Amino acid sequence: xxxxxxxxxxxxxxxxxxxxxxxxxxxxxxxxxxxxxxxxxxxxxxxxxxxxxxxxxxxxxxxxxxxxxxxxxxxxxxxxxxxxxxxxxxxxxxxxxxxxxxxxxxxxxxxxxxxxxxxxxxxxxxxxxxxxxxxxxxxxxxxxxxxxxxxxxxxxxxxxxxxxxxxxxxxxxxxxxxxxxxxxxxxxxxxxxxxxxxxxxxxxxxxxxxxxxxxxxxxxxxxxxxxxxxxxxxxxxxxxxxxxxxxxxxxxxxxxxxxxxxxxxxxxxxxxxxxxxxxxxxxxxxxxxxxxxxxxxxxxxxxxxxxxxxxxxxxxxxxxxxxxxxxxxxxxxxxxxxxxxxxxxxxxxxxxxxxxxxxxxxxxxxxxxxxxxxxxxxxxxxxxxxxxxxxxxxxxxxxxxxxxxxxxxxxxxxxxxxxxxxxxxxxxxxxxxxxxxxxxxxxxxxxxxxxxxxxxxxxxxxxxxxxxxxxxxxxxxxxxxxxxxxxxxxxxxxxxxxxxx
Numbered sequence: 360x361x362x363x364x365x366x367x368x369x370x371x372x373x374x375x376x377x378x379x380x381x382x383x384x385x386x387x388x389x390x391x392x393x394x395x396x397x398x399x400x401x402x403x404x405x406x407x408x409x410x411x412x413x414x415x416x417x418x419x420x421x422x423x424x425x426x427x428x429x430x431x432x433x434x435x436x437x438x439x440x441x442x443x444x445x446x447x448x449x450x451x452x453x454x455x456x457x458x459x460x461x462x463x464x465x466x467x468x469x470x471x472x473x474x475x476x477x478x479x480x481x482x483x484x485x486x487x488x489x490x491x492x493x494x495x496x497x498x499x500x501x502x503x504x505x506x507x508x509x510x511x512x513x514x515x516x517x518x519x520x521x522x523x524x525x526x527x528x529x530x531x532x533x534x535x536x537x538x539x540x541x542x543x544x545x546x547x548x549x550x551x552x553x554x555x556x557x558x559x560x561x562x563x564x565x566x567x568x569x570x571x572x573x574x575x576x577x578x579x580x581x582x583x584x585x586x587x588x589x590x591x592x593x594x595x596x597x598x599x600x601x602x603x604x605x606x607x608x609x610x611x612x613x614x615x616x617x618x619x620x621x622x623x624x625x626x627x628x629x630x631x632x633x634x635x636x637x638x639x640x641x642x643x644x645x646x647x648x649x650x651x652x653x654x655x656x657x658x659x660x661x662x663x664x665x666x667x668x669x670x671x672x673x674x675x676x677x678x679x680x681x682x683x684x685x686x687x688x689x690x691x692x693x694x695x696x697x698x699x700x701x702x703x704x705x706x707x708x709x710x711x712x713x714x715x716x717x718x719x720x721x722x723x724x725x726x727x728x729x730x731x732x733x734x735x736x737x738x739x740x741x742x743x744x745x746x747x748x749x750x751x752x753x754x755x756x757x758x759x760x761x762x763x764x765x766x767x768x769x770x771x772x773x774x775x776x777x778x779x780x781x782x783x784x785x786x787x788x789x790x791x792x793x794x795x796x797x798x799x800x801x802x803x804x805x806x807x808x809x810x811x812x813x814x815x816x817x818x819x820x821x822x823x824x825x826x827x828x829x830x831x832x833x834x835x836x837x838x839x840x841x842x843x844x845x846x847x848x849x850x851x852x853x854x855x856x857x858x859x860x
Contacts, residue, residue: 361379364795365416468495541631567647601645601652603800622747702849751784778829
């Protein structure tokens with residue numbers, strides 16, 4: 360039996376087909392734009408995303424030469440919200456998680472509820488990323504849309520409704536909205552009451568890995584299938600990635616390095632301690648029943664290195680194209696394994712956890728005439744990894760111990776960066792064999808919903824294969840710890856200047 364993991368990201372989607380033994384049979388992807396109609400706004404045409412997702416699914420099915428699929432599971436980006444009419448058609452573009460227009464609404468939430476109270480109830484720190492302030496913004500600024508909308512959908516329930524006609528979302532994704540009570544396991548009645556929103560205007564919440572319904576006959580024909588596959592609730596893309604990386608027991612952690620860099624740690628309960636609150640670390644439902652996740656975020660991630668490549672490494676990019684080599688490897692050629700001597704604050708799009716400062720900007724310290732391109736490329740990696748250590752140290756202070764990091768995403772392809780993560784954090788880093796972890800996690804959930812696996816945890820444990828392991832080098836860890844103590848001083852020192860630029 361074959362399974363599809365449909366991974367819907369902010370700028371692109373992937374349809375990945377696995378068989379019931381975990382072998383990857385085919386995959387296809389599409390890219391789509393993000394619109395920035397005003398400063399701080401980030402929106403998207405979700406109907407266009409859906410059209411391109413269908414194209415990716417059809418291409419993957421054709422490439423695998425299949426006529427039957429058991430089930431489709433979804434991995435999606437979080438927090439984005441779309442008001443739709445009774446037919447499921449958007450009444451305005453989707454407001455994405457990366458949209459930062461809701462400062463005024465967040466100020467009101469602090470006054471009305473208190474930041475710590477909201478965190479204790481929902482696991483979400485007050486921030487522009489959340490769905491709750493986006494809904495407040497629509498209510499205050501687009502009252503006609505607020506009144507006329509039949510439902511307000513996240514990305515997962517929007518796609519599920521397109522596939523089945525049913526508005527259903529996973530408990531995992533619902534718990535990232537700041538509208539969901541973690542301890543009660545349902546939409547928070549008081550928050551909805553204050554918002555003036557009936558729960559009927561939100562999707563029905565089901566556990567991840569639940570069979571929602573069958574794919575519509577029309578789409579079954581479009582995809583060239585002989586019978587309708589099941590459509591199964593999935594979850595937040597980072598949670599699906601955590602499942603795909605085998606985070607099935609408390610204490611296991613993953614670092615996913617793509618456009619952004621995200622750390623997920625599996626928790627036995629919704630730990631909403633004060634250190635996690637002060638570090639702006641979100642806590643939400645895992646796609647595995649009974650487990651939770653603590654999530655730390657660096658908005659810049661691999662995008663920082665891409666900025667440096669595209670703006671300053673044209674010779675390496677040309678050489679890469681001519682020699683079929685990796686431009687990033689060429690950029691870093693000759694870089695020392697020891698600290699670069701430079702400090703890069705990688706806040707190219709503001710800071711992530713623990714400071715969540717949207718006004719912060721990037722900075723480079725320590726440049727001399729002796730500094731090379733490879734030094735600066737290495738220093739960017741170091742800065743990103745210092746941010747990783749900041750968050751891991753904060754977790755430790757909050758009572759969450761991390762003993763090993765499982766690395767997934769595009770950054771997991773760089774052996775230099777993986778060793779750097781181990782050397783700076785002092786924590787061993789391992790890589791799973793399947794790097795398409797989010798799509799794989801969604802496919803495993805599809806298998807649970809189709810009855811092929813008894814549970815998501817059992818399925819992940821069955822197929823998990825860890826390959827390379829990177830142990831911290833004691834001497835380099837000591838050297839990087841000295842540099843890290845300097846790095847910790849950079850943001851507090853430059854933030855007042857950054858805020859005036």
